[in-house]
Amino acid sequence: MKALLVSLAAFGAMAATSVSAHAAPGDGYGRGYERTAYMPGHEYGERSGFQLQRIEERLRIGVRTGAINRWEARRLFGQLAEVRDMRAHFLRTRGIDRREAMILQDRIQDLRVAVRIESNDRDFRRYDRF
Numbered sequence: 001m002k003a004l005l006v007s008l009a010a011f012g013a014m015a016a017t018s019v020s021a022h023a024a025p026g027d028g029y030g031r032g033y034e035r036t037a038y039m040p041g042h043e044y045g046e047r048s049g050f051q052l053q054r055i056e057e058r059l060r061i062g063v064r065t066g067a068i069n070r071w072e073a074r075r076l077f078g079q080l081a082e083v084r085d086m087r088a089h090f091l092r093t094r095g096i097d098r099r100e101a102m103i104l105q106d107r108i109q110d111l112r113v114a115v116r117i118e119s120n121d122r123d124f125r126r127y128d129r130f
Contacts, residue, residue, distance in 0.1 A: 048087055048096070048104045055111055056080060062119045072118045079114065083107045 059076055062068035068076070086107065090100045 048101070048108060051108050051112075052080065052084055052087070055108070055115055058115050058119070062115065067119045068115075076111070076115055076118065079111050083111060 059068065059073065059080065063070070063073045083104070087096075087104055090096045090104070096104065
């Protein structure tokens with residue numbers, strides 16, 4: 001009787017570990033068990049944050065080199081703050097879904113184009129660099 005109970009307990013423990021091994025998050029086999037599969041828009045939030053950092057870096061470089069004057073920089077930093085606030089609001093509510101990700105990507109693209117245009121407009125006013 002004891003041998004039967006011991007063997008059943010061992011079989012039950014083995015079955016429990018094999019089931020939990022298949023459902024382990026991030027198993028790397030693309031079965032949809034990764035954490036991002038259960039958090040809609042998680043990858044969008046990370047990517048948009050990185051893109052905003054790159055835009056801010058380009059903007060600061062433009063200000064430092066004089067390619068963007070202070071009035072242009074003030075306007076562009078204001079737009080950057082608006083997009084960051086929008087992203088933070090989307091992340092606070094329920095995460096970023098596909099519609100919100102498309103809105104963010106459109107705003108980020110518009111901001112990226114504006115920074116590129118203002119950097120290359122050859123509007124070098126040296127007296128504006130304070």
